Amino acid sequence: MVAASLYGCASTMPWDIERSRNNLMKLEVGMSKQEVIDVMGKPYNREAYTASDGSIREFLIYLTKYTDSGPIPDSDTTPICFLNGKVTGWGRNFYISQKQRYEIEIK
Numbered sequence: 001m002v003a004a005s006l007y008g009c010a011s012t013m014p015w016d017i018e019r020s021r022n023n024l025m026k027l028e029v030g031m032s033k034q035e036v037i038d039v040m041g042k043p044y045n046r047e048a049y050t051a052s053d054g055s056i057r058e059f060l061i062y063l064t065k066y067t068d069s070g071p072i073p074d075s076d077t078t079p080i081c082f083l084n085g086k087v088t089g090w091g092r093n094f095y096i097s098q099k100q101r102y103e104i105e106i107k
Contacts, residue, residue: 016041020062024078024090031087036060036080044077051102058082059095 019041026039037043043060050056058081065076079095081088089098098104 017063017066020078021064024062024064027080027087027090029087029089033058033060033082033085036082036087040080043080044072047079049099049102049104051104053102055083055102057098057102057104 023040027036031039037060040060040062044063045061046059047061048056048058059079060082061077061079063072063076064078067073067076074092078091080090081094081098
């Protein structure tokens, strides 16, 4: 019973992660931020950056893998990228390419 209680305190359960992975298949380029939240639920994290061309890239970041080993590594997350409130792509490789292409620096 104690283990169940402690497990219940975790903010994201493995079944939530499975649901997030399954819901990634429902995403479409051009979806609005609200449509993504309706499909995916509340994101684990959010980031926004001003790119070298002056545009703002926003990322909603979802947990899509469960590694029970302390801090959550980037490899356990899937970022979804928005430009002007619309999805332009998702996934770790897309996220990295956007940061490189638009010279987004994290300071």
